[in-house]
Amino acid sequence: MNCGTIEFLELSNEILSRGSCLRFRARGGSMSPFIRDGDVLKVKPAEVSEIKLGDVIFCRTGNRIVAHRVIKKVSENGKGFLVTKGDSSPNSDEPLHPEDLLGKVVTVERNGLSLRFDGRVARLINLLLTKISPFSRWIYPVLRKVKHMLSLGYQHFNRRKQSPFTTNQSQGGV
Amino acid sequence: MQETTYQKDPNIVFRKIADEVILVLIKQDVGDFQSVYTLNEVAARIWELIDGERKVKEIKDKIVEEFEVTPEEAEKDLAESLQKLEKFEGIKEV
Numbered sequence: 144m145n146c147g148t149i150e151f152l153e154l155s156n157e158i159l160s161r162g163s164c165l166r167f168r169a170r171g172g173s174m175s176p177f178i179r180d181g182d183v184l185k186v187k188p189a190e191v192s193e194i195k196l197g198d199v200i201f202c203r204t205g206n207r208i209v210a211h212r213v214i215k216k217v218s219e220n221g222k223g224f225l226v227t228k229g230d231s232s233p234n235s236d237e238p239l240h241p242e243d244l245l246g247k248v249v250t251v252e253r254n255g256l257s258l259r260f261d262g263r264v265a266r267l268i269n270l271l272l273t274k275i276s277p278f279s280r281w282i283y284p285v286l287r288k289v290k291h292m293l294s295l296g297y298q299h300f301n302r303r304k305q306s307p308f309t310t311n312q313s314q315g316g317v
Numbered sequence: 318m319q320e321t322t323y324q325k326d327p328n329i330v331f332r333k334i335a336d337e338v339i340l341v342l343i344k345q346d347v348g349d350f351q352s353v354y355t356l357n358e359v360a361a362r363i364w365e366l367i368d369g370e371r372k373v374k375e376i377k378d379k380i381v382e383e384f385e386v387t388p389e390e391a392e393k394d395l396a397e398s399l400q401k402l403e404k405f406e407g408i409k410e411v
Contacts, residue, residue, distance in 0.1 A: 150332045151350075154341055157330045158348030167350035183351065 152208055155201075159188040159246050165201070173229030174199070174210060176283070177272065182253045184210060189247035191223045197269030199248040199260065200227060204236045210248050211236060212269070214276045230272060233280045319377070322411040323399065324369035329407050331364070338364050340407055354405045359384060360398040369411055373399070 151167075158165050165186040172180050178199070186201040194200060194213055201210050204227070214235060215226035225244065228235040251258045259265060275282055328343040338361040340354040356364055359380065366376045373395065380391040402408045 147334070150334055150339065154330055154332055154339070154348070154350075158341065158343060161330075161343065162346075163343045164347045165350070166347050185347070 148206065148208060152203065155186075155208070155245060159186070162188055164188075164249070165246065169210060173232045174212070175231045176287075177230050178210060178248075178251055179253065182251050184248050185250040185252070186210075186246040187249050189244065191225060191241045191244055194225060194244070194247060195266075197266065197273040199269070200225065200239075200244060201246045201248060202227065202239055203243040203245065204239065208245070209236070212273060212276065214273050228276055230276065230279055231283055318396070319372065319374040321373050322370065323367045323373070323402075323408045324411050325364075325367055326407055326409060333361065337361055340364075340405065342406055344406075354401075354407065356398075359394050360401075363395060363398045364402070364407075367402075367408055 155165055167184060169178055169182045169184050170180060178184065189200070196213055196216065198213050199210055200213055209229070211227035211229050213225050214228045217224045217226065217238060223241060224238040226235050226238050249260050260269065329340050330343065330348060331338055331340045336358040338356040340356065341348050341350060342352065362380065362383065363376060366379055377388065377391045377395050380386065380395060381388050399408070
């Protein structure tokens, strides 16, 4: 049985409103490379007043539930609104009503490692990512290319370092 | 067994979807969607009937009546479901 969006939203809401955290597998790539498809997120309950710029929040936008980064905080008629955006999305989301905030992402788990979002270094990275967020559609493809070229260079360097003796030995298999 | 009464664990959050029920256990203050438990139609009805007051025998009678199964079949389904729910920490004896 698949847990649909509505059921997932209701169950999440109930768990968070009890003051407990939530742990689930993320789907989609709108926060890539920071959060990738298949990463496991832990979310804790949070109020708008405690959300800082750069935080990744778990919220309802339209009929979807997303974990997106807060890139702006605006105040209108004494009410605080949050503006969010997926790191790799070209545009920001509609301003978020306080009641649509469900919680705040506190850890991301990938390949058995857990990255905490509430540490000082993570806060700095989050802030940096918020600043470059408007240019993400240009910056991320360039960074991906640089990473790809670096990994090719590393592989080439490693191949040259291997001696013929080592290669022959490993191919022998006796 | 027949005279035993069970109650739902208060740390379980659940939703009915069509004929099935999905259970999420809140353990050590975390509701983990990585370990959810899904109940089929009969198990979902058993889950509904567990209220901290009904005895296992009364639940069995309801299952026999509603699903048109023999008392033996109902007893087998019930014992299996209760055992699994207890293992998942979804219910406990009163």
